[in-house]
Amino acid sequence: MTNDKYFLELMVNSDKLLDHNIEECGQCFYNFLSAKIAREMIESGDIKDAVKRWSEEHEKRWKESKYYKLWEDETNAGRDPKIAFKERNWNP
Numbered sequence: 001m002t003n004d005k006y007f008l009e010l011m012v013n014s015d016k017l018l019d020h021n022i023e024e025c026g027q028c029f030y031n032f033l034s035a036k037i038a039r040e041m042i043e044s045g046d047i048k049d050a051v052k053r054w055s056e057e058h059e060k061r062w063k064e065s066k067y068y069k070l071w072e073d074e075t076n077a078g079r080d081p082k083i084a085f086k087e088r089n090w091n092p
Contacts, residue, residue: 004050011038011054025091026067033061067092 015028015035022029037057041050062068071092074081085092 002047004047005042007051008038008042008047008054011035012042014038020091024089026065026071026085027091029065029067030062033058033065037061 011034013035015032018025018028018031020028022032037054041047041054067090070084070088070090071081074084082092
């Protein structure tokens with residue numbers, strides 16, 4: 001087994017122990033995303049340079065997420081992002 005395939009197979013399980021709803025918890029969404037991308041890559045059969053490509057895709061999708069955007073917007077506005085998360089009943 002290649003290191004890339006081994007990495008993806010490990011990442012596939014990163015959402016097995018989620019303890020919150022991915023619509024309300026940034027960390028759980030982050031882990032869900034990790035697994036989702038790994039599954040997509042394995043299903044496509046294209047695992048060449050998988051670690052690098054997985055990392056790039058994960059960063060891209062994470063930065064598109066509502067959690068990342070809210071945290072960034074609040075931080076850039078000089079506000080405590082934890083307050084904005086709490087107001088929405090989200091976990092960072």
